[in-house]
Amino acid sequence: MTRTHPPTGVSDVDVPVTTGAFEAKAAAAVARARAWLPAVDDAVFGCYLGDLVGQLAPTSEADPIAIYASLLAFAGVHLGQSPHVRAGDDPHPLLVWPLIIGDTATGKKGTSWSAAKRVIADADADFAAANIKGGLTSGEGLAQRFALDKDGEPPEDLRLLALEPEWGGVMAKMRREGNSLSAILRQAWEGGDLSTLTVNARIAPQSHVAILAHITPKEFKDRLSDADMAGGTYNRFLPLAVAWSNALPDTTGADPGLVCSLAADLADRLATGASLGALELAEDARGLWRDLYLEFNTGDHHAKVAQFVSRALPYTKRVAGIHAALDGTPVIGTDHLTAAAALIRYAIDTACTLFTSTINPAKLAAWIAEAGEAGRTRKDITTGFFGGNTHRDDIEAVLTQLIDAGTITRSSRRPDSGKGRSIEIYTARGQPQN
Incomplete structure (x- = not known):
């Protein structure tokens, strides 16, 4: 049996302020986070x-x-x-x-x-x-934890x-030239010998x-290179x-x-x-x-x-x-x-x-339509629908697909302050434009 996660697309504004409003808003927030x-x-x-x-x-x-x-x-x-x-x-x-x-x-x-x-x-x-x-931080540092002492004895535990x-910080260190952490980690997964042959050799059999x-989705995708994967x-x-x-x-x-x-x-x-x-x-x-x-x-x-x-x-x-x-x-x-x-x-x-691309265009279109004539801003879509976990190029591609299909429209308006960039607004086809 599989347990599927709640669908995305429930906005705080969709929940009336009545008895149980906190529970309803909280459930909607959790659903968005898990989408x-x-x-x-x-x-x-x-x-x-x-x-x-x-x-x-x-x-x-x-x-x-x-x-x-x-x-x-x-x-x-x-x-x-x-x-x-x-x-x-x-x-x-x-x-x-x-x-x-x-x-x-x-x-x-x-x-x-x-x-x-x-x-x-x-x-x-x-x-x-x-x-x-x-x-x-380094392969040598990890190897030292298991190195034999001066009498040739391993650590007790x-x-x-x-x-x-x-x-993400560890990933950055591993990519520095001369850092041996990746190689030592591969040996550690085998549960084996972490000995090093550097100038300060360590015998750790x-x-x-x-x-x-722990890492965020964006940081992992941004930091993980093809070379990292090829290294194993x-x-x-x-x-x-x-x-x-x-x-x-x-x-x-x-x-x-x-x-x-x-x-x-x-x-x-x-x-x-x-x-x-x-x-x-x-x-x-x-x-x-x-x-x-x-x-x-x-x-x-x-x-x-x-x-x-x-x-x-x-x-x-x-x-x-x-x-x-x-x-x-x-x-x-x-x-x-x-x-x-x-x-x-x-x-x-x-x-x-x-x-891999798992964006469902129809699901995004339905979510935009739920907002009615108010539409959804680009920030709404990036953080509210995708939870900040999808690359902007992938988001742009699916929005363009929906616009070209005539499913949604894109417009813009000035910020309320009158300063700064225009705000992109996406609405379902047939809704009045701002």
Whole structure:
């Protein structure tokens, strides 16, 4: 079953000021914020972590997908190096790198981490204090975190959750000449050797790194070059589109008793899962795995989307492995695979939304028509309909298409101040012009 997001196009002025006006306006605002998101399959939440998020989400304004992905990244790194899956000849650690993509104002990315962190900190306060760090700047710096000491001994704890709430800044650093962070990150995703051969060589034969990154849609699209994709760093990430989910001006978050109970259960599951070794597919899950093999190995995708699809299969096993480990079993069942595959599909759909044109001209025309003779300004269209997530050239192209088809008209008027640029007004055909 899929849950589709509410349609866009409801303006504040459409809501009368009556009893329940706040709720109606808030629902309209949330709907606009979520209009650009792809549909998410409820199967994503058909697992232990999904149930946990289901208990947290009603008291948070964050997208459940963002809370879920934050806990998934944490669980994978906390479980350590012992539980793992195999994809072909390669062993894969249970490391997941979510790239949480949402607007600055309405993405609620930080809010999602706040909700997840309350459970994480209660489940393992020492880990939260010592093993969750930010500030990725160079490959050498990351390698140093895992380097052998003067006696040839590795750090006692090889686990690191790199939390990067401003991933755009990290992207900028990676593109500087001589910066080795991209190359080191590719090795870190494998859970392996981060040793460097620079002048100040570092021997770091083992690592266990998860990355939880936040960025806006526009910044990600603007900063991501073809060279970045060709390098292979970004096919290690799971791009996940998120947005405001609930308008809760008076919320104080989940009840402390609930958080304590959820954290205690999570801590027990992490301890049990960490003792597991190789995780194998259950016999009754092999048919589904073959279906997923064909699904994720075929399809004609945009070049940038194809990069994200390229690691869909091993990522499905990694996520399914985390679900199995948290259930305390070395056997990956059909339910684990189903939930994992649903998340991977959402990541692929997010990439499609970001990198391919998904503008529906008829939907935009209907939204403009709703405004009647007042019409919609270019700013209304850019921020109100598209949520600021669509490039101006793409917006201009669809507006021109509608004008050429005779569906809408374009006019202009001077600002009320009489100064500055004229304001573009778009109205449905047949409406009086301003």
